[in-house]
Amino acid sequence: xxxxxxxxxxxxRTLRAGGVLRQLVLHPAAWMAGWFVGDELRGVIRASxxxxxxxxxxxLFVDREWRRQGIGTMLLKEGMDWARRREASSLRLVxxxxxxxxxxxxxxxxxGLDLVLGQIIVNIPxxxxx
Numbered sequence: 001x002x003x004x005x006x007x008x009x010x011x012x013r014t015l016r017a018g019g020v021l022r023q024l025v026l027h028p029a030a031w032m033a034g035w036f037v038g039d040e041l042r043g044v045i046r047a048s049x050x051x052x053x054x055x056x057x058x059x060l061f062v063d064r065e066w067r068r069q070g071i072g073t074m075l076l077k078e079g080m081d082w083a084r085r086r087e088a089s090s091l092r093l094v095x096x097x098x099x100x101x102x103x104x105x106x107x108x109x110x111x112g113l114d115l116v117l118g119q120i121i122v123n124i125p126x127x128x129x130x
Contacts, residue, residue: 019037019071021033021034022034031048032046042062043062043066043072045061045075045076047079054089055088055092055123056082056090057092058091060075060076073105079091090125090126091123095120097115103122111124
């Protein structure tokens with residue numbers, strides 16, 4: 001996906017390694033942010049939250065060669081902040097039960113892990129930040 005596919009807005013930020021964070025509101029209950037180097041998307045988070053649900057849901061991906069550089073942490077924190085603004089009490093991600101890097105990564109955020117139908121459900125509690 002090129003950077004043109006995501007609307008440029010005032011929240012664009014230049015980050016480490018020359019990357020730029022771009023945010024896009026897809027719908028009042030859906031949001032995404034991408035981390036670009038030049039025109040190449042290197043990491044993305046997509047989140048949604050139905051008002052009747054306590055938990056927001058997200059998908060997170062960082063290109064393998066760009067992992068372990070803080071990009072996933074930055075994207076997840078952005079997603080957590082978005083979910084807090086939507087008054088969600090937790091952020092849920094789903095990963096394969098063999099995805100040990102994601103499981104360890106999620107634990108850094110105080111996540112609870114549950115095995116459901118062969119997948120790991122990651123629940124990250126969202127505390128109100130002061």
